[in-house]
Every structure is written in structure tokens, then in C-alpha cells.
Amino acid sequence: ARRRKLRLPPGNYGLPFIGETLQLISAYKTENPEPFMDERVGRFGPIFTTHVFGEATVFSADPEANRFILQNEGKLFESSYPSSISNLLGKHSLLLMKGSLHKRMHSLTMSFANSSIIKDHLLVDIDRLIRLNLDSWTGHVFLMDEAKKITFALTMKQLMSYDPCDWTESLRKEYLLVIEGFFTIPLPFFSTTYNTAIKGKVVEALRLVVRKRREESERGDRKNDMLGALLDEEGGGGGFSDEEIVDFLVALLVAGYETTSTIMTLAVKFLTENPLALGQLKEEQERIRAKKGELEALTWSDYKSMPFTQCVVNESLRVGNIIGGIFRRTTADVHLRGYVIPKGWKVFASFRAVHMNDDHFKDARTFNPWRWQGDGGVACPPPGVFTPFGGGQRLCPGYEIARVSISVFLHHLVTQFSWTPAEEDKLLFFPTTRTQKKYPIYVEKYSEMRHVKSKERIVKEEEEDGSKNFGVL
Numbered sequence: 001a002r003r004r005k006l007r008l009p010p011g012n013y014g015l016p017f018i019g020e021t022l023q024l025i026s027a028y029k030t031e032n033p034e035p036f037m038d039e040r041v042g043r044f045g046p047i048f049t050t051h052v053f054g055e056a057t058v059f060s061a062d063p064e065a066n067r068f069i070l071q072n073e074g075k076l077f078e079s080s081y082p083s084s085i086s087n088l089l090g091k092h093s094l095l096l097m098k099g100s101l102h103k104r105m106h107s108l109t110m111s112f113a114n115s116s117i118i119k120d121h122l123l124v125d126i127d128r129l130i131r132l133n134l135d136s137w138t139g140h141v142f143l144m145d146e147a148k149k150i151t152f153a154l155t156m157k158q159l160m161s162y163d164p165c166d167w168t169e170s171l172r173k174e175y176l177l178v179i180e181g182f183f184t185i186p187l188p189f190f191s192t193t194y195n196t197a198i199k200g201k202v203v204e205a206l207r208l209v210v211r212k213r214r215e216e217s218e219r220g221d222r223k224n225d226m227l228g229a230l231l232d233e234e235g236g237g238g239g240f241s242d243e244e245i246v247d248f249l250v251a252l253l254v255a256g257y258e259t260t261s262t263i264m265t266l267a268v269k270f271l272t273e274n275p276l277a278l279g280q281l282k283e284e285q286e287r288i289r290a291k292k293g294e295l296e297a298l299t300w301s302d303y304k305s306m307p308f309t310q311c312v313v314n315e316s317l318r319v320g321n322i323i324g325g326i327f328r329r330t331t332a333d334v335h336l337r338g339y340v341i342p343k344g345w346k347v348f349a350s351f352r353a354v355h356m357n358d359d360h361f362k363d364a365r366t367f368n369p370w371r372w373q374g375d376g377g378v379a380c381p382p383p384g385v386f387t388p389f390g391g392g393q394r395l396c397p398g399y400e401i402a403r404v405s406i407s408v409f410l411h412h413l414v415t416q417f418s419w420t421p422a423e424e425d426k427l428l429f430f431p432t433t434r435t436q437k438k439y440p441i442y443v444e445k446y447s448e449m450r451h452v453k454s455k456e457r458i459v460k461e462e463e464e465d466g467s468k469n470f471g472v473l
């Protein structure tokens with residue numbers, strides 16, 4: 001038999017140094033970034049080589065290869081983030097940890113956010129905090145901004161037991177500066193020092209929280225949140241410094257903030273554009289609400305009886321591609337689907353390319369939640385085909401919390417409000433997936449439509465409320 005010569009995947013390196021970076025970026029700045037992958041997959045096949053962000057990189061648009069990459073984390077591959085992202089996250093974040101420390105901390109985070117914990121106590125707060133946010137909606141709302149407030153409130157509660165207050169709101173504003181500063185730099189992969197300066201304030205605020213909680217914990221006062229778990233972990237032989245704990249918390253905040261809030265926004269956008277799907281989801285949610293009192297919180301069994309909503313969440317994750325793929329570096333020569341990738345090379349497993357491929361999802365580029373309807377539940381595609389939360393040792397520890405938060409949000413939104421888009425808004429994918437105008441909508445609350453009040457009553461209430469509304473000005 002002829003010996004097959006092992007070789008690098010075929011591809012183009014583009015211009016010296018910048019390679020094909022500009023082509024990649026300009027594709028992702030449009031509503032339809034697919035051609036960048038399509039052209040290369042068409043010419044070279046689903047595994048090809050390119051040169052982006054200063055380095056030769058093997059791209060995979062192949063579900064089996066993606067699965068192999070995810071499953072061999074820590075063996076043949078390790079996660080590899082550009083220095084700008086490492087700076088943003090801090091080196092003690094879960095995303096940047098490696099080896100046995102990563103294993104231990106990943107499972108600690110997973111166990112903190114697993115379904116029995118959500119069922120047990122996180123769900124009540126998720127329900128309450130989402131409702132609290134929606135209570136303030138009137139008239140014109142930027143959905144993306146509200147979704148971000150919600151996500152921040154949920155995360156602050158889950159990480160360190162803080163309810164929304166002036167302090168959390170000012171922390172959120174500082175935090176926004178960090179994140180927005182980071183993502184408005186045109187080439188985030190090259191930026192370095194800018195973020196560290198503003199990040200300082202967020203870090204400083206959290207350091208005070210950690211110090212206080214450490215004292216409380218030493219006095220035996222323990223709280224049942226992520227920070228509590230990190231402080232307790234010390235007993236397990238770890239002994240994290242305040243610095244390490246703060247880094248760890250900030251990275252959880254970063255990882256969950258944009259992702260969850262963007263999916264909330266996109267799900268609403270997709271539903272608005274698909275009245276049939278919205279109608280079916282609304283019917284499902286109204287059926288659940290009809291069995292409960294108006295103010296009663298959703299329970300785990302309510303959450304488990306929303307199959308169509310789960311189809312909508314899946315489909316929003318599939319089409320939204322919040323995390324388009326993951327970067328890795330080979331730690332040995334890797335044989336992959338007939339090619340060899342040398343040790344030390346960069347690899348990008350594109351989830352987006354698989355999610356948007358007609359071979360794996362019929363009419364992949366249309367939003368169709370019904371495609372997820374399986375026999376008696378939500379369909380489950382073959383391994384490597386649907387990976388919005390990654391997989392393997394770095395599977396997103398927030399995946400269940402994210403799904404629950406989005407579902408609870410959709411429940412309260414559709415049972416309490418009707419809405420119309422205030423402006424046309426479109427999707428962009430660079431530097432992150434988002435809508436251009438933060439998805440502005442006009443909302444109307446059903447309860448206000450149902451119980452039409454008498455005019456005198458409204459005038460009287462306004463008089464009573466007057467001092468409250470204007471007192472602060």
C-alpha cells in the first residue's frame with residue numbers, strides 16, 4: 001500500500017503578518033459572515049489553514065474534528081486566549097487555568113451551578129430578580145440594556161448574595177466601562193494595557209467584598225453562594241488569596257454577562273420576526289401561568305414543562321452563535337482527519353460553521369424552533385453538531401443557569417407584555433455577536449390593558465405619586 005504523506009491542512013496565508021485577519025473581520029462585521037468560512041470550506045474542505053490575528057491557524061468546520069478538539073483538552077490541546085483577553089480576565093480565572101487546578105475549579109464551579117442547586121435555591125432569585133426588572137418597564141425600552149441589567153443582577157446574587165442596590169448599580173457602571181472599552185477597540189486581539197486601568201476599580205470594589213466575607217467566614221458566618229464556596233475551598237487545601245478569588249469572580253461575571261444577555265435579546269428578536277413561534281411559546285407559557293397565582297414564582301417543574309420554549313432557546317443559541325468557536329493550541333503533533341497539525345499550532349474549532357451548515361441542520365440559515373421537536377422531548381443532534389456551550393473539560397459551567405434564566409425571562413416577558421420593535425435593528429458578529437441598536441422596543445403591559453382604570457383614579461394616583469417622582473430631581 002502507498003504510504004499516505006501526512007500533511008498540514010490546505011489553505012491560504014494571505015498577506016504577510018496580518019494574513020487574512022481583515023477578510024475575517026470584514027465578514028463578521030456584516031449580517032452575513034458565512035462567506036468567509038463558505039469560500040474556504042468550498043476550496044479546501046472543512047479543515048483548512050489560514051493566518052489570522054498574527055498567527056497561522058487551523059480552522060475546523062467539521063463536527064467530528066470539533067468534538068475531538070473539545071474532548072482532548074488538556075491532552076493534545078490547551079485553551080489559548082490572546083493576551084488582551086487574558087488581561088481582561090486576570091490570570092486566576094477559570095478560562096485561563098490549566099491542568100489539575102483547572103480540573104478542580106471547573107468541577108467546583110459546575111457543582112455550584114448544577115440543576116439541583118438551581119432547583120433548590122437559585123431559581124427563586126432568578127424569578128424574583130427578573131420580575132423586579134420587568135416591573136420598571138414602560139413605553140420605550142432598549143431590550144439589550146435591560147437584559148444586561150438582569151444578567152448582572154442575577155450574577156451578583158449568585159456569586160456573592162447581593163441584591164440590586166446603589167452599590168451594585170455603580171459597580172455595574174464601572175464594569176460596563178471595562179467591557180465596552182474592551183470591545184470598542186477595533187482590534188481587541190491586539191489591545192493590551194487599556195483595560196487594566198479601569199478594571200482596577202471593579203477589582204478594588206470586589207476586593208473589599210471578599211475581605212469582608214473572609215472575616216465573616218472566619219467568624220463562622222457562611223453564605224451559600226459562589227464566594228462562600230471559594231472561601232470554603234480553602235479548607236480543602238487550596239488556600240486562595242483575595243486576589244485569586246477576585247480574578248475568579250470577575251471572570252465568571254465576564255463569561256456570563258454578554259453571553260446570556262445577548263441570547264435573551266436575540267431570542268426576543270427572532271420571536272418577534274416569527275409570529276407563529278411567538279404565538280406557540282406564549283400559549284405554552286400562559287398555560288403554565290394560568291395554573292399559578294399572578295405573583296407566584298416559577299418552580300423547577302414549571303421549567304421542566306416548557307418543551308417548546310426549550311426549542312426556541314436551542315434555536316436562538318444555534319442561530320445566534322454567541323461564542324462562534326474556540327481557540328486552542330496543540331501541545332503535541334496532532335493527527336486530525338488525515339492531516340497533521342504540528343505541536344504549538346493554533347487551532348480554531350468553529351461552532352458557527354457547523355451550526356449554519358445545511359448538512360447538519362436543514363435550511364440552516366433560517367430560524368425554525370420546530371426543528372428541535374423530537375419524540376416526546378427536545379431533539380438531540382449527534383456529538384459535535386450542536387455545541388453552543390462547548391464541551392469536554394471546559395464545558396460552560398453556566399449552561400444550565402443560562403438556559404433557566406432565558407426561559408424565566410421569556411415566561412415573564414410574554415405573559416406580562418406585548419411589544420413591537422421601535423426601529424429596525426440588525427445583527428452584527430464582530431467583535432461580538434450583538435444587535436446594532438440594542439434592540440429598541442415599545443412595550444405595553446397586559447395588566448394595564450386589562451384593568452382599565454377610571455380617569456379620576458389615575459389622576460388621583462398621579463397626584464399621590466407626584467412627590468415620589470419629582471422629589472429626586
Ligand code: HEM
Pocket residue numbers: 079094095096106113251252253255256257259260263322323326327387388389390391393394395396397398399401402
Ligand atoms: C448563553 C449563555 C452562554 C454561552 C453561549 C456560553 C458559552 C460558553 C462556551 C462555548 C464556553 C467554552 C469555552 C472554551 O471551551 O474555551 C464557555 C465557558 C465558560 N463559561 Fe459560558 N456561556 C454562557 C453563559 C455562561 C454563564 C451564565 C456563566 C457564569 C456562570 C458562564 C461561565 C463560563 C466559564 C467560567 C467558562 C470557562 C470554563 C473553562 O474554561 O473551564 N457562561 N461558555
